[in-house]
Amino acid sequence: MAQAVAAAERVERSSLLAAPEGRRARQVLGERILLGLLAASSLVAILTTIGIALSLLFETLRFLDAVPLFDFLFGLNWSPQIAIREDQVGSSGAFGVVPLLVGTGLIAAVAMTVAGPLGLFSAIFLAEYASPRARSFAKPILEILAGIPTVVYGFFAVLVVAPFVRDSSEAAGFEVSSESALAAGVVMGVMIVPIVSSIADDVISAVPQSLREGAYGLGATKSETVRDIVLPAALPGIGGALLLGVSRAIGETMIVVMAAGLSAQLTVNPLQAVTTITVQMVALLTGDQEFDSPKTLAAFALGLLLFIATLILNLIALMLVRRYQERYD
Amino acid sequence: MDMSPGTIRPKLTARGVNVFYGDAQALNRVDLDIRAHEVTALIGPSGCGKSTFLRCLNRMNDLIEICRVDGDIRLDGEDIYDPAVNLVYLRARIGMVFQKPNPFPKSIYDNVAYGPKIHGLARSRADMDETVASSLERAGLWEEVKDRLDAPATGLSGGQQQRLCIARAIAVRPEVILMDEPCSSLDPIATARIEALMDELRQNFTIVIVTHSMQQAARVSQRTAFFHLGDLVEVGDTDTVFTQPVDPRTESYISGRIG
Ligand SMILES: Nc1ncnc2c1ncn2[C@@H]1O[C@H](COP(=O)(O)OP(=O)(O)OP(=O)(O)O)[C@@H](O)[C@H]1O
Numbered sequence: 001m002a003q004a005v006a007a008a009e010r011v012e013r014s015s016l017l018a019a020p021e022g023r024r025a026r027q028v029l030g031e032r033i034l035l036g037l038l039a040a041s042s043l044v045a046i047l048t049t050i051g052i053a054l055s056l057l058f059e060t061l062r063f064l065d066a067v068p069l070f071d072f073l074f075g076l077n078w079s080p081q082i083a084i085r086e087d088q089v090g091s092s093g094a095f096g097v098v099p100l101l102v103g104t105g106l107i108a109a110v111a112m113t114v115a116g117p118l119g120l121f122s123a124i125f126l127a128e129y130a131s132p133r134a135r136s137f138a139k140p141i142l143e144i145l146a147g148i149p150t151v152v153y154g155f156f157a158v159l160v161v162a163p164f165v166r167d168s169s170e171a172a173g174f175e176v177s178s179e180s181a182l183a184a185g186v187v188m189g190v191m192i193v194p195i196v197s198s199i200a201d202d203v204i205s206a207v208p209q210s211l212r213e214g215a216y217g218l219g220a221t222k223s224e225t226v227r228d229i230v231l232p233a234a235l236p237g238i239g240g241a242l243l244l245g246v247s248r249a250i251g252e253t254m255i256v257v258m259a260a261g262l263s264a265q266l267t268v269n270p271l272q273a274v275t276t277i278t279v280q281m282v283a284l285l286t287g288d289q290e291f292d293s294p295k296t297l298a299a300f301a302l303g304l305l306l307f308i309a310t311l312i313l314n315l316i317a318l319m320l321v322r323r324y325q326e327r328y329d
Numbered sequence: 330m331d332m333s334p335g336t337i338r339p340k341l342t343a344r345g346v347n348v349f350y351g352d353a354q355a356l357n358r359v360d361l362d363i364r365a366h367e368v369t370a371l372i373g374p375s376g377c378g379k380s381t382f383l384r385c386l387n388r389m390n391d392l393i394e395i396c397r398v399d400g401d402i403r404l405d406g407e408d409i410y411d412p413a414v415n416l417v418y419l420r421a422r423i424g425m426v427f428q429k430p431n432p433f434p435k436s437i438y439d440n441v442a443y444g445p446k447i448h449g450l451a452r453s454r455a456d457m458d459e460t461v462a463s464s465l466e467r468a469g470l471w472e473e474v475k476d477r478l479d480a481p482a483t484g485l486s487g488g489q490q491q492r493l494c495i496a497r498a499i500a501v502r503p504e505v506i507l508m509d510e511p512c513s514s515l516d517p518i519a520t521a522r523i524e525a526l527m528d529e530l531r532q533n534f535t536i537v538i539v540t541h542s543m544q545q546a547a548r549v550s551q552r553t554a555f556f557h558l559g560d561l562v563e564v565g566d567t568d569t570v571f572t573q574p575v576d577p578r579t580e581s582y583i584s585g586r587i588g
């Protein structure tokens with residue numbers, strides 16, 4: 001009896017397997033090709049990333065043969081021009097990255113001073129106060145802001161903001177250089193606003209409605225609810241949004257190339273010209289260079305530095321945003 | 330209107346209450362009195378408008394853009410839909426506990442202290458400590474949390490969170506507490522605790538509870554109102570409604586659920 005059942009089952013199974021031969025083969029082949037294509041695509045992306053990271057690493061190691069790591073990381077003087085004279089390759093210690101870090105940090109700080117409040121406040125407005133109509137109007141505009149090519153922002157920084165900063169500071173009796181960290185930073189801040197606001201908007205909107213109702217049910221006003229309940233609940237995610245903004249600021253190139261200047265001064269005065277890691281990378285690599293001169297290799301070292309910094313920032317930011325989302329799923 | 334002898338003026342009165350979500354009518358000319366120091370249970374099949382009615386009583390429906398309420402709802406004779414009514418005061422007098430526990434992402438202490446803080450009810454830190462302690466005490470949670478008031482409230486169990494939400498509502502010293510299926514996410518033990526609590530709380534508060542459990546309505550309430558498809562079908566003493574329902578719809582709902 002049991003045998004009969006098993007036999008019947010076997011028959012049934014084999015009849016399922018016995019699809020017309022040709023069709024089945026075609027099916028399998030199609031699936032394989034598709035799978036291969038998809039896998040290959042992601043492989044290319046992954047391998048490229050690894051390749052870039054490795055080449056950055058190797059060229060940086062070569063650079064460090066010529067310039068000691070300590071001098072690079074803690075040197076207070078950046079003037080790669082002197083060091084290319086062939087008889088004293090890299091020995092002058094002119095590859096100190098500190099002025100670049102300070103310049104990058106200064107501009108990023110100015111940018112976040114603009115983008116932090118503006119981005120946050122517009123996110124709060126969009127998520128909590130805007131009527132659906134205002135929202136459907138304001139959100140696309142912010143997204144357009146994010147789509148403007150950075151070279152346009154650079155233009156704007158050089159032609160409008162920098163002269164304005166110079167004129168108004170001079171009128172107020174301050175000494176200003178024609179290229180200032182302030183002008184570049186402010187324009188960069190405007191560029192970053194939509195990044196901060198769109199992520200912060202998502203994060204604030206993800207705060208469960210039940211928390212808001214809990215506050216209203218206790219008699220809290222709208223602003224009390226937003227300030228005391230919604231924002232604290234969204235805080236980690238908002239931190240993530242700000243960090244992504246910072247990461248974008250330190251990696252931004254075009255605006256600073258056009259508006260920040262080349263002089264590697266060690267200053268935190270936003271009215272002075274400063275230079276950034278990205279600007280110096282562009283400067284090191286423009287013009288004819290020996291590929292293995294320390295000057296060229298320095299660009300790789302700067303690139304690696306930038307890569308590590310943004311990677312860390314992005315990882316922390318993603319972790320904050322993600323952990324935050326998990327908490328309310 | 331309830332005319333049984335010896336009744337004092339009802340705490341809340343609803344007259345001719347219609348509620349619309351857009352064009353859809355969710356409540357149809359509801360008349361209901363809520364008596365002070367009693368637990369009134371709102372029962373009925375899903376979607377019949379129990380939550381909608383409950384949320385009318387503290388104007389929580391104002392938060393829903395498409396929701397329109399008309400009719401007349403009074404708290405101690407005062408029209409709560411009067412445009413001059415201050416929602417902050419209204420909701421301080423009529424507190425609410427929700428279906429899913431929704432503690433704020435703050436410490437246990439700060440959860441309870443939040444209401445008194447925004448309403449300026451505590452004169453000093455010591456005063457606030459006292460309010461927090463007594464609210465937790467009355468919500469039956471004090472013994473479990475007194476040693477970890479600074480711990481995050483989200484770390485409590487579901488039943489503890491719901492009692493915390495009750496403590497949070499009590500801390501504002503409301504006159505009425507609205508509860509929308511407060512036990513639906515809790516296990517039987519936590520449910521029993523909250524049911525016991527309700528009986529104590531009605532000494533000081535007037536309670537309106539929405540529940541899907543006939544047994545719960547029978548256990549905790551003095552009055553029961555049965556809703557069906559947006560109509561208030563029947564309201565009366567809980568014993569009467571459950572043993573001798575007047576309307577056949579009440580009868581079939583109750584027997585369907587119990588039997
Ligand atoms: N925010 C809303 N927008 C539109 N319609 C709604 C909204 N809330 C409730 N409704 C509708 O109003 C009617 C009554 O809903 P309500 O939530 O009051 O029912 P309920 O009796 O509480 O049901 P349940 O027992 O399932 O909680 C339903 O038809 C529902 O679809």
Ligand SMILES: [Mg+2]
Nearest residue numbers: 379380381509
């Ligand atoms: Mg409901």
